[in-house]
Structure formats: C-alpha cells, structure tokens
Amino acid sequence: MRLSRSFLPTLKENPAEAQITSHRLMLRAGLIRQTSAGIYAWLPAGLKVLRNIANIVRAEQDAIGAQEMLMPTLQSSELWKRSGRYDAYGPEMLRIRDRHERDLLYGPTNEEMVTDLFGQVVKSYRELPQVLYHVQWKFRDEVRPRFGVMRGREFYMKDAYSFDVDYDAAVDSYRRMMLAYLRTFQRLGVKAIPMVADTGPIGGELSHEFLVLAPTGESGVFFDGAFEEQDWLSEAVDISDRESLAKFFARMTSFYAATDEKHDEAQWAKVPPERRREGRGIEVGHIFHFGRKYTESMDISVSGPDGAPLYPEMGSYGIGVSRLVAAIIEASHDEQGIIWPQSVAPFAAVIINLKNGDAQCDEICERLYAAAPEHLLYDDRGERAGVKFADADLMGHPWQVIVGPRGAKAGIVEVKNRASGERSEMPVDAVLAHIGVGA
C-alpha cells in the first residue's frame, strides 16, 4: 500500500480519551476509530491485524479437527428461555424487539444456538466427537466501556464448542483444545499462560484462562518461568491418542501458574526461586468444560450405544480476537510505538523513501514495493525523514527499509529491525530475502 494514498491516519498527539497504552497506540497508529461508546471501526491497517490473528486462530482450530461455521449475530430470545439464561443474563445482554414485537438479542455467546443446531444435525453417538466453532462479532453492553477494544461492547471472538459421548472423551477434547491454544498464542508471538480458573459447581481442573503478560493487566499472576521456554509448536502429541494427550496435559500442568485469586502459597513454595515469576496478565482466552448443562436443560440428545437418549458432554472455548490486538500491543511496544510480532503485523515492512523525486531513490523504492505490494507499505509521502521515521516506529512494522540518495547511488539501502533496533546496510537485491518477503 502506498502511504500517500492510504486510509492510515497517524496522530502525533496522544488522544485525550485514551487511558491505556494500547488504546493510545491503536488510535495514533490509525488502526481504529470509535464510532459510538465502546464500538469501533477498524481502519485498513487495523483490519489486517485482526484478520491475521483470526486466521492463525482458525488454522489451529482446524488442525485439531474443529469445523468452522458461522452463526448470526442476532438470536431469538426463545433459545435462551429454553436454557434458562434469558432472565439470568442481566443488563449486559442487548435485548432487541423487531417490527413484529418479537424479542431478539445480540449474541454475547453461542452455547444455546450451537447446541440447538447440533441437535438438528447429529443423531447418533457414532457421529461424536463434534467440535464446532465460529469467529463472529458479539455484543456485551458493558456499563462503562473503556480502554478501547480491550473492553469494548461490539467485539470479535472465536468461540468453539465440543460435544462428546462421555466425560473421558470430553477431557480429550479439552486437552486437544489446550494444545491448540498454546500453539495459537505462540504463533501470535505473545506469551499467554494458562491459569487454572474457577469451574463453579462442576469442579475438576477443566477450566483455564489464558493471560497475556503485560504490566497493565487486570489480574496478578504467579507462574513458573520454565513455562515460557516451552516450544508447543514442536511438542509431539498424537491428538487421536488418549495417552498421548494425557501425557502432554500432565507436563503442561506440571508448571505452576495461577492468578492472584487462585494463588496457592504452598504450591508456589515448591517452584525453584529462580524460576518464580510474578506479574500481571490480560485475559485473552478461556476454555471450559461444563458437562451436560445445556444438552440437558435444552433436552438435546443423540441415540446412545444402547438406543437410549444420550446427552453429550460439552465444553466451550473462547479467544478474544479483537481484544488480542490490544493485548499484543500492551505486551509489545516501546516509547516510540507498537512492535508487531511478524505473524500479525499489518505489513511485513515499510519502505521509507528519504528523498521523493530523486530518480534513484524512487526507482529503488518502486522496485522493492512491486515485489509484494500487498505485504509492504511504501512511505512515498512528501514528508521530512523525521516524520517518516517516527510514523514507522509508531506503526510498528517489523522491518524498515530506508532508501536515501547517498546509498541509492551505490545500490545500497539500510534495513532496520523494529524489535531489536539493529540496523544493517545491504545491496538492494538482498533486501527482500533479508526481511523474508516476496518470491
């Protein structure tokens, strides 16, 4: 994209309405604009990040056999009356009445709808397990929306639902999802640590929150630093094998991790002191086994091995996709601006033309840009070098390719890595391979 022609408005000043870093930087880097309280439009660069995150989330859901579908944003109140949650949900549910005076609501979550659809389609225990997910806009009418998309009202979420024949199979599904989540967050370039969460009346260890470590997090966290060194992408797990899943899960849960609410000093004392990490975290995901709560209350069964009705065991698994954009920024920025992990960056690199109109500079920039215009931002504006450098740092592109008249004469450009600050000079022909872009 050519910056001179693009809808990527950067702001020099900190917007008064933004209280936290990610909100400030998302506004300043031109990722979002608020359209109503807690409701945002995603400008082109912001949408690219949102989509990059969603696609990584999808890939890891697909890898464990979850099937993507898409449920609508508006739901009938009838469904929620069947589960008993319509009255229980409270004022965060946005209730709507249509022209025929029928009660609708903007879905804050989808347990009821997916359970109903499951019941229409799946008839026999032989068709289990089924794991269904969608990535869809949801609405929660927060009483005080704030912190930008961190606590917005209309938000983008991946929610998955598993249906299993019995408790043991449900545990397998839960563990597969745990693996998918660990791999997802690692690919997103953030440290998200699973912490045991409250399971309510069901009990067991089958609820985990995933918290991204960031000083502005809403919860205090305590965890074993060895967790951060694990490489889940190369973890050998046979997801079709119960033993293999159990082994993986035992290893994962062997590392202490808890939020301040669930912190256990006795367990903590067993963590070697040099590995004890304390900090704060932002919740970006939550996985949860809840058994037959919805299948029983909504009377959704399949025929079991003996022909009698069998009520499947369910779990639900959320990732806050729009919230992750903010959480990643909270975890990855400096005084100058955002530092995007490569996997989610809106552009792999910015090409900075230090002297627009200089034939050699223009030629080199155009040549580099033409190699992968969809992955590169070309700063072709007639602005001073200082403005271009500041905007590049603010927007957080992983690489900056700096093309100035002196180097251009010799066919040399400078390449800066945003995260490390490292700079190197190289021939034009070496740039694309160096930054990992193009053919």
Place this chain on the structure above:
Amino acid sequence: MRLSRSFLPTLKENPAEAQITSHRLMLRAGLIRQTSAGIYAWLPAGLKVLRNIANIVRAEQDAIGAQEMLMPTLQSSELWKRSGRYDAYGPEMLRIRDRHERDLLYGPTNEEMVTDLFGQVVKSYRELPQVLYHVQWKFRDEVRPRFGVMRGREFYMKDAYSFDVDYDAAVDSYRRMMLAYLRTFQRLGVKAIPMVADTGPIGGELSHEFLVLAPTGESGVFFDGAFEEQDWLSEAVDISDRESLAKFFARMTSFYAATDEKHDEAQWAKVPPERRREGRGIEVGHIFHFGRKYTESMDISVSGPDGAPLYPEMGSYGIGVSRLVAAIIEASHDEQGIIWPQSVAPFAAVIINLKNGDAQCDEICERLYAAAPEHLLYDDRGERAGVKFADADLMGHPWQVIVGPRGAKAGIVEVKNRASGERSEMPVDAVLAHIGVGA
C-alpha cells in the same frame, strides 16, 4: 474434510418451508439452517462458499485501489439524524436502545458512518480519490422474510464508497467500479448483466443494477446477447486513465440492457433480432453515484485547491454476498442439485469410496484425499453407492472422483464432471492434475 466426521447434513426430502429452488437446495445440501425468521446459521460448507465469494469480491475491489476496512454492525442514531435519514428510513431499520437508553441501530447500510470517518481522516483534496469498502453483516427488518438468504434479514454485503474531488473524477471512480463488478461476476461464474437503474433526482447514467439471469428472478430483463460473450477479464483498461475508462464504459453501455421498468422499445428495436434476449434476473449488486448528498447534509468537507471547503462527490457500490450464494444456485442447478462454479465451490471435488473397508479402495481414497484435504471432501461414509452419488450431485462439487473395487485393482478411477456430466476413467496418478487440485 471427511464426510463421516463432518457437520454437512444433507436432507433427502424437500423441506416444507422452502418455496424456491435455491432455498430448498441450500437446506438440502447442508449449507444453512434458519435460526430465527430470516436469520440463518452458515454450516461449514455454506461458509466456505460465502468466503470464496467474498474473497473474489475483495480481490477485485483491491485491484481498483479500494481499501478494505471494517465498520461495526451497530451504529449510533446520531449519525443518521445528521443526514436526515433516521426518521425517513422506516420500519426496515432495526432500532435498538442500550442500557443507558441511547438509541442505536443495526446498520442497513453505511453512507453516514463512512462519510463521518472520511471526514475525521481526510483533510485535503490532494488525498482524493479515496475508495473505502467493507464486507460486513447488515440487517433489514423485512416485513416478510422469505426465500432463505435471498430475502433474509441479517445478510452479508460488500459496500464501497468513493470520495472524489469533482464530478468528472467521480465518474472515473464509477467506471472503475463498473469494471471491477464485471470482472467479479465473471470470476464468480455467473452472468450478471448491468442494467441502467433509476438515479432519482440526480439523473445521468450513473446508476446500474447487476442482475443474475435466473428463471426465478424478481425482474424481467431485456438485453443484447452480445453482452454475454464479452470477456471482461481480458479487457484492456488503464484504470488510471480517464480516456481509457471512458472508452471501456462506452463499449460496455453500447449493449442494450434494461429491466422491464426501464425497458425502451425504440432502443430494443435497434438490437439485431437474433441477439435479443429476454428473461428474468435477480439483483445482486447496485452501483450508484449520488454526488454531494451526504457530504453536504453532514457538512463533511476537505480543503480545496483554493483553500475553501470542498464537499467531495460520492458514490456507493453494493454487492449482496450472502444473496449471491442463492442467486448462483438459482442460475446453476439441475434436477439433482447444485452445480457450483469452480471458483466458489466449497470443495473442488468429492472422493467417493464405493466400498469402504476394501483395502485398495481405502488406500486410493486416502492417498488422493491426503494431497489436498482442505479442498477435497472424502465421502467415507458406510452408505450405499446410490446415496453417495445422490449427495454428490446434490452438493454440487465440480468433480466427482469415484473409486470402486474393480477399477482400484487396476489403479483406475472414474472422474465425473458435475456440470457436463462427462465421465472418464484414468489412472489414480492422473486425477489431481485433471481436476486441478494439489501440488
């Protein structure tokens, strides 16, 4: 995807609630399920089609320099009061009151919001033209939703908006969009003919509807059959050149095309009789120049060449993405089911195993399937051959790869083209190249 494990429920019987072919076939082929009146969940195969269509639409928008963003589904009533449309819109607008008694609405379209965002970002005429688009769920509270997603309430739409410095530049934007639309529909594998539409008080020839030809269409259409033979994908147009755009547009409009409402017998008489085509059409797109209607009413200006405020000329450009799924089916089906154009098909091919459990059949099927599991559906169910053939025709995969025990012994499979019905036998190794799938 393995059909035995998938959430792709086919129905043998015609559902009673479906009155038109596309609605019947979408339910029977397991693409959608209704969740409330006029509101649908997209099951995995349906979502694939929806996404394939949206991605082709996006690619052609991007190709003319339009920038994708994403506006929220809910809008503030304030914006619509500024344009004067809040009271004018009528009961199709779904009006919502939040917990703080603020009036929101579920966006039926986005002229107001995009104009407001444009005004926040673009300050000078030098930054024009700008073309912004998004693909987002919208809601129109139809008094009688029917025909499935053809006339649903929650629907998926691409809407683009152009901002230009003056009328001539706006005409250029309109013509670029016309080209993008012709290319889009051609890539989607449907014949969508642009017809001059009513422009209201503004006049001119700057409003076209695009109608997909289908016997069940809502409008009668009259057009020059020569139109259907044009190849817009190889049309040489320099979209940065006004003359080139004008030449293209003159050629395109030289072919007579009108809905019954705008039909002109005098012009029709000039079309050579052998080229006169009459039929019916389903509206799937609408492009529209409306000048300064919103920029003036909302007082959104940029600074002009003389420093004085300049109110940009606008156009808006819609494509009904979810409606297109139904329209394509109306235009492309037979007694047995859907006939998907390759570009939008949920799967490139189905692999039909005629004898599950036969070692050779299973081996060949698994081997073919492993080459591109994301593009292939493997019918590994323990069903009779007749059921598998019927479902394959119903679901409309462009190719059927039929693996039976007799051929398997000799390493031979049968390949059927769904559209032509043509069948041929070939060695297993030749199949993927024949159907254009895999490495």
